[in-house]
Amino acid sequence: MISLQNIAMQYRMAGESIDVLKALNLDIDARERVAIVGPSGSGKTTLLLLLTGLEQPTSGEIMIAGRSLATLDRDARADLRRDTIGIVFQSFHLISSLTAEENVALPLDIAGQPNSDKRAREMLARVGLSERGGHYPAQLSGGEQQRVAIARALVHEPALLVADEPTGNLDERTGESIIELLFSLNRESGTTLLLVTHDPQLAARCDRSLRLENGQLHAVVAP
Numbered sequence: 001m002i003s004l005q006n007i008a009m010q011y012r013m014a015g016e017s018i019d020v021l022k023a024l025n026l027d028i029d030a031r032e033r034v035a036i037v038g039p040s041g042s043g044k045t046t047l048l049l050l051l052t053g054l055e056q057p058t059s060g061e062i063m064i065a066g067r068s069l070a071t072l073d074r075d076a077r078a079d080l081r082r083d084t085i086g087i088v089f090q091s092f093h094l095i096s097s098l099t100a101e102e103n104v105a106l107p108l109d110i111a112g113q114p115n116s117d118k119r120a121r122e123m124l125a126r127v128g129l130s131e132r133g134g135h136y137p138a139q140l141s142g143g144e145q146q147r148v149a150i151a152r153a154l155v156h157e158p159a160l161l162v163a164d165e166p167t168g169n170l171d172e173r174t175g176e177s178i179i180e181l182l183f184s185l186n187r188e189s190g191t192t193l194l195l196v197t198h199d200p201q202l203a204a205r206c207d208r209s210l211r212l213e214n215g216q217l218h219a220v221v222a223p
């Protein structure tokens with residue numbers, strides 16, 4: 001499903017360069033559930049940006065669903081994201097002029113899929129927000145905005161869900177229901193899960209955890 005071979009990522013700022021990722025390798029099979037952990041600033045978000053094609057590595061090869069990202073132009077990478085990947089970022093990137101329901105329906109509308117409003121309502125119900133479909137992002141709490149972002153990432157049933165701290169701003173009960181949702185999608189639709197998380201409960205549910213440190217991933221052995 002995902003293969004990263006010998007990835008390096010270097011940011012340049014004011015003549016200085018920062019090596020964030022160094023000779024990093026990662027292989028994830030379809031349907032696998034993988035947690036990425038690691039200290040602040042270790043490059044977890046950078047890794048997610050690379051494997052969703054939103055950033056390009058300095059060197060190395062990234063394959064997603066059998067396609068090499070380097071061979072795709074910007075539009076083709078956007079198509080791949082739209083068709084195959086659901087993304088939940090820490091800052092939720094909701095569109096402020098659209099209601100919760102319209103935000104969730106957007107990926108379906110862009111892809112020209114039918115019944116987008118009905119499917120958006122169903123997905124909002126699954127994240128516990130049936131009553132909030134008509135609210136704009138500014139009228140929602142942080143945790144509610146996060147759940148809208150999760151509903152939007154999942155509404156087109158992507159083969160791969162990539163999420164940065166999906167339970168980060170949620171209380172324990174809401175966090176648990178989101179974890180249940182992610183893992184039921186994994187069971188029912190075979191969605192591959194790649195989750196950056198500090199939540200030990202979420203990491204423990206995954207097939208394996210990988211720790212990002214000094215630019216490389218290391219297997220975390222369960223205690």
Ligand SMILES: Nc1ncnc2c1ncn2[C@@H]1O[C@H](COP(=O)(O)OP(=O)(O)OP(=O)(O)O)[C@@H](O)[C@H]1O
Pocket residue numbers: 011012013018020038039040041042043044045046047
């Ligand atoms: N666009 C950029 N330009 C320059 N440096 C950057 C850029 N984006 C990230 N960095 C640097 O790269 C390093 C990794 O950042 P990244 O956001 O990937 O870390 P992270 O592991 O996700 O951190 P956190 O857990 O705090 O969110 C940091 O030192 C950051 O300052």
